[in-house]
Amino acid sequence: MKQSLFFAKTRKESPKDAVAASHKFLLRADYIDQLAAGIYTLLPLGQKAHQKLLKIIREEMDAIGAQELLMPALHPKAIWESSGRWEVYKGEMYQFQDKSKHWFGLGPTHEEIITAIVASRVSSFRDLPVALYQIQGKFRDEARPKAGLMRGKEFIMKDLYSFHATKEDFDDFYNKASEAYLRIFKRCGVEAFPVLASGGAFTKDMTKEFMIKTKAGEDITLICEHCGWAANKEISANVSKNCPVCKEKVSEHVTLEAGHIFHLGTRYSEKLGAFFLDENGKRQPMIMGCYGLGTTRLLAAIVEVHYDKKGIMWPESIAPFDIHLLALGKDNKIKQEAEAIEGHLQKEGIGVLYDDRDISAGEKFADADLIGIPLRVVISEKTLGQGMVEIKYRKEDAARMVTRGELINIAKADLNRVNN
């Protein structure tokens, strides 16, 4: 992809409203565009990075037997009344009338919808378990959107729902989902850990949140370094300084909630009629779980843990391109060489952003640092003279010269590492 044709315009200065690092850099490097408070466009760079993240999520969801579907965002009032949540969600749900005065809401979550779908198709224990997920825009009338993609009125979420005949089967899947979440975060280059939390309006049970340590977070998590116990401070008001499990001292950390998984029990299945016949022919409500992961928030969180003064430093698994190829100088030989290398890399399935723009070298370097593609390759008079190319990893300081063949091998090796 030639950068001269690519729809992205970097900025030297960050808009004054941006405070969080991820917000500043995503704006400056032109990954996102703000439409209103808490409402953003994912521009081509942002969309590419987001799609890489979704690919990882889909692989891990599919690996635990979940199947993808896509539900509507526009919900009629009646289905929300059947669970009693139309009233409960007033304030947070966008609710309005269409021109024939029928009430609708924009979906902040999808328990009602998915439960109705499953209820009408599953009638026997033989059909269970079922695990379905979607990746979709969610709408919540947030009182205070903040920090760019961190908290929005419209954001993208992966939500998974599971239905089981027995508590044992649910527990088994819940653990699998939990492990899948940890793999997702790890593959995205962030370290997340599970903590105990409250289920809010979803369930009275304790639930599990996945937290990432970053000062951009909104939660305080108590962590016991000794035994690994961790809990959201909101439910641990009575935990003073010592771990309830091993009595060792606990420490407080600012964390960001990147995912949240719930045991819903039979609350929704009973209200929406999701029953099945068990082995004894007895009618039973399905046992449900739901598993949420804010994907646009995760994208911002990844930036929060991977940046320096100059810009973003994407993990290879998420970067919008694998290589940022810079051609310095107007000389045709340089351009020809750069284009040849771009062609080679692309043939190997390596994503290349080729900076062919007619601007100064300094600006190209600055943009490369800002955009944060993991590997930078420079073609110039100097490298041409030596018959080599210069490579430099975004996360490292040192550049080195390699041959064209070596570059291809290095890029292929990097790509393999990420895919495995």
Added chain:
RNA sequence: CGGGGUGUAGUAUACCGGCAGUACGCGUGCUUUGGGAGCACGAAGACCGAGUUCAAUUCUCGGCACCCCGACCA
């Protein structure tokens, strides 16, 4: 929803009750290419409304928008 703050060009900002300036970006031309180049010329701006005033971008009031803190929060 409570508190605080800010609205000047695409971005960041300056000044001012009397013709709104700078930098980057943008356009044209020439020169430039290893860390945000140079010269010349050019396009582009006071959130909206009301009030005070001879005169309002500036002062007052109202609205709207955005940001931050808190409350809330799959």
